[in-house]
Amino acid sequence: MPHIHVTCAIIERNGLVLAARRSALMQLPLKWEFPGGKIRAGEDPGECLKREIREELALEIDIAGELSPATHHYPDFIVTLYPFICKAKTSGFKLAEHAEAAWFPPGELTGLDWAEADLPVLDAYLATLERKS
Numbered sequence: 776m777p778h779i780h781v782t783c784a785i786i787e788r789n790g791l792v793l794a795a796r797r798s799a800l801m802q803l804p805l806k807w808e809f810p811g812g813k814i815r816a817g818e819d820p821g822e823c824l825k826r827e828i829r830e831e832l833a834l835e836i837d838i839a840g841e842l843s844p845a846t847h848h849y850p851d852f853i854v855t856l857y858p859f860i861c862k863a864k865t866s867g868f869k870l871a872e873h874a875e876a877a878w879f880p881p882g883e884l885t886g887l888d889w890a891e892a893d894l895p896v897l898d899a900y901l902a903t904l905e906r907k908s
């Protein structure tokens with residue numbers, strides 16, 4: 776079974792968080808995710824993430840922190856997500872691959888239909904916000 780290693784970005788700006796919806800043509804069609812992508816051989820995960828966010832959303836980010844990696848077994852592949860908490864330098868983005876993307880108040884994120892691997896990541900992120908408040 777293939778095991779892929781994927782960075783993903785929890786991008787914050789003005790108290791909102793960016794979530795993106797996979798296109799109908801992608802794996803896990805129409806599921807919401809934290810945008811990112813596969814780490815290339817020898818690539819630094821943070822650099823991978825900045826590259827992916829630039830390619831997919833034309834957005835520049837700064838990395839502010841990271842959460843523990845989370846491994847999930849889908850029926851046909853295993854993914855380990857490497858989640859980073861990021862700050863967007865601007866609010867505007869341009870979709871290159873996703874069906875849609877939008878800025879959400881953190882409390883609304885749990886209402887989205889997430890890729891299963893993201894659920895523990897979302898919980899861990901929301902827990903960091905609880906600890907801050």
Ligand SMILES: Nc1nc2c([nH]c(=O)n2[C@@H]2O[C@H](COP(=O)(O)OP(=O)(O)OP(=O)(O)O)[C@@H](O)[C@H]2O)c(=O)[nH]1
Nearest residue numbers: 781782783802803808809810811812813854890892893
């Ligand atoms: N980017 C991203 N992928 C996720 C998340 N959760 C999750 O299960 N995945 C899965 O991890 C894989 C990442 O693939 P991708 O298609 O986003 O990565 P990529 O841009 O490097 O792909 P490519 O090189 O095939 O174009 C997909 O199978 C996707 O369904 C997530 O939060 N973000």
